[in-house]
Amino acid sequence: MQKRKLGQGLEVSALSLGCMGYGKTRDIPDRPQMIDLLRKAVDLGIDFFDTAEVYGPWTNEEMVGEALGAVRGRVKIATKFGWNVDQATGEHLGGVNSRPGQIRKAVEGSLKRLRTDYVDLLYQHRVDPEVPMEEVAGTVKDLIAEGKVLYFGLSEASVTSIRRAHAVQPVAALQSEYSLWTREPEADVIPTLEELGVGLVPFSPLGKGFLTGTIGATTSFEANDFRGQIPRFTAENREANQTLVELISRVGRRKNATLAQVALAWLLAQKPWIVPLFGTRRIDRLEENLGALAVDLTGDDFDELRAGAEAVKILGDRYPEEMLRRSGL
Numbered sequence: 001m002q003k004r005k006l007g008q009g010l011e012v013s014a015l016s017l018g019c020m021g022y023g024k025t026r027d028i029p030d031r032p033q034m035i036d037l038l039r040k041a042v043d044l045g046i047d048f049f050d051t052a053e054v055y056g057p058w059t060n061e062e063m064v065g066e067a068l069g070a071v072r073g074r075v076k077i078a079t080k081f082g083w084n085v086d087q088a089t090g091e092h093l094g095g096v097n098s099r100p101g102q103i104r105k106a107v108e109g110s111l112k113r114l115r116t117d118y119v120d121l122l123y124q125h126r127v128d129p130e131v132p133m134e135e136v137a138g139t140v141k142d143l144i145a146e147g148k149v150l151y152f153g154l155s156e157a158s159v160t161s162i163r164r165a166h167a168v169q170p171v172a173a174l175q176s177e178y179s180l181w182t183r184e185p186e187a188d189v190i191p192t193l194e195e196l197g198v199g200l201v202p203f204s205p206l207g208k209g210f211l212t213g214t215i216g217a218t219t220s221f222e223a224n225d226f227r228g229q230i231p232r233f234t235a236e237n238r239e240a241n242q243t244l245v246e247l248i249s250r251v252g253r254r255k256n257a258t259l260a261q262v263a264l265a266w267l268l269a270q271k272p273w274i275v276p277l278f279g280t281r282r283i284d285r286l287e288e289n290l291g292a293l294a295v296d297l298t299g300d301d302f303d304e305l306r307a308g309a310e311a312v313k314i315l316g317d318r319y320p321e322e323m324l325r326r327s328g329l
Contacts, residue, residue, distance in 0.1 A: 001045025002293055004275050006199025007172040010121065010151050012048035012076050014268065014293060016201060017041050017286075018279040019051045019064050026059055030281075038067035040283055042075060044290060050175075050201075050277055051114075052080035052125055053106050058090045061113035069115040077114060078173075078201075080155060081106035082125035098128035100139040107148060123153035123175055127161050137168035144169065153201075159192045171198045175277065178202035180211060180263055180309050181244055182318055194271070205267050205276040206260055210238070213245050213259040232316030240315045247308040257295045260285075264292035266305050 002014040022034035038049070051064045061079060068075050084097035087105040110119060122143070124136055143149040151172035154165060165171055174193060178185045179202065193200055206212055208227055217239035221228035231237065245259065252262045267276045280286050297305075 001047070004199075004272060006151075006201070006273055006275060007193075007197050008151055008170050010076070010172045010199070012275055013046045014275060015046060015264070015290060016048040016050055016078075016275050016277040017046050018203060018277045019049060019060055020055050021279040021281055022060065022063060026056055028059055028063060031063055034281065035063060035067040037281070037283055037286065038064065039071075041286060042068070042071050044286065046290075047075045048078070048275065049075060050078045050203075052123075053085055053110055053113075054080070054083040054092060054125065056090070057083075057085045057092050058109070058113060061110055065113050065115040072116055076120035077116065078121035078123060078153065078175075079110045079114065079119055080123040080125035081110075082123075082128065082155075096126050096128045096130075098124055098131045098136050100131075100135055103136070103139045104143070107143060111148065118147060119149050121151045121153050121172060122149045123155045123173075124157070124165075125155050127154075127157050133161050133164040134168050137165040141169035159188050162189075162192060162196070162198065166196050166198065171196070173199040173201050173275075175201045175203055177204045177318060178267065178274075179205045179207050180248065180266055180305065181207045181241065181312075181314050183309065190271070193273075199273040199275065200271070201275050201277050202267055203277045205278055206263055208233075210241065211245065211248060211259060211263045213249060216242070229320050230316070230318065231320065232314070232318055234316060237316035241312070244309060244312045244314070247305065247312070251297075251301055251305060255295055255297070255301065257291070258288055260289055261292040261295050262297075262305075264289060265295035265297050266302070268292065269297050269302060 003011050004014045005011050051060050081103050082096055082098050084093040084095045086093055122140060140152045152169050153173040154162060154171055155175040176185055209215055217235045227233045248259045248262050252259050264276050267274055278289050
């Protein structure tokens with residue numbers, strides 16, 4: 001497995017596995033199968049896994065802890081605090097909460113659920129406008145000094161927030177959405193990360209499945225599928241956005257690679273400190289995505305993808321308006 005370095009010397013596998021899709025609610029009906037998948041990922045060389053206290057809440061971390069407890073020394077686990085989760089009941093009360101006391105309670109709970117005495121990478125899940133970033137970073141700095149956390153990360157944070165946090169406790173990684181159809185970070189976030197030496201862990205690198213070519217205008221989503229609520233996934237917008245899928249498909253045919261592999265390879269080719277974070281519930285898809293590491297995009301391939309993506313006007317917001325507002329995105 002290829003390795004990459006994020007900020008502050010944090011070295012991880014070149015691709016990361018996101019565990020959110022293995023149980024974001026209290027009920028995980030296929031929990032044994034998902035635990036098997038996590039362990040298979042370790043066997044295949046992935047050593048960087050992503051979860052959060054709010055997934056469930058709590059049940060996702062418990063599952064990850066059970067799956068990876070026996071190989072804890074071989075893996076890096078990232079988890080997150082920052083949503084207003086009742087630390088006694090596990091109820092998600094809505095909104096954000098990064099008060100220092102809440103952070104400490106969240107971390108203590110995460111350590112127990114993950115069956116470990118340290119978290120490799122601790123992200124603030126969303127910026128809390130009511131708590132100065134300096135207080136958040138200072139609390140994490142103390143947790144690092146205590147050995148409970150090794151590295152500090154932010155998720156979906158602005159350039160201003162990144163700079164304020166980094167001045168108190170150096171940031172190892174930013175987790176934000178970035179892909180061929182979500183390229184906003186290129187404007188100011190990526191240059192800032194490069195300046196400060198912060199790594200990028202892009203989530204939804206396959207556009208929540210859209211860039212794999214398996215979702216068309218006639219695709220129906222189950223009632224519990226969040227994509228059915230996303231403006232970018234309306235039937236009209238899916239049809240309009242197919243131009244980008246066709247672009248990736250052309251390159252894929254030339255490289256004898258799947259669309260998912262091309263989309264991941266494009267991200268990997270952006271910067272050596274970018275580690276795409278994908279999710280899948282299937283072992284065959286896991287193996288397929290790892291094949292992206294063998295896709296060698298030439299300069300011409302790269303230019304074609306960039307020029308083609310820039311020419312496509314992506315229709316639809318990436319989240320519902322209310323969610324964007326509540327999250328400060």
